[in-house]
Amino acid sequence: MDKVSAAYDNPESLVWRDSGALAATIGLVAEWLGLSANMLGIAGGEYMRSIGFPGERFLAVGGIQISSRSR
Secondary structure, X not given: OHHHHHHOOOHHHHHHHHHHHHHHHHHHHXXXXXXXXXEEOOOOHHHXXXXXXXXXXXXXXXXXXXXXXXX
């Protein structure tokens, strides 16, 4: 967050938009590879703090589960 904050007025908004673009790209690549990609409905802020990542420096923006498809 520090680097983004140094260059942009509303850094959290930019990070959330970038994470959405990355999630979409991962989903498209997973489909291309014949895999499943499920965006998880959690941001993960509490988990990040519990393992020692400071909230002012890092922003948890969610997770993606990638797995093989059921047959």
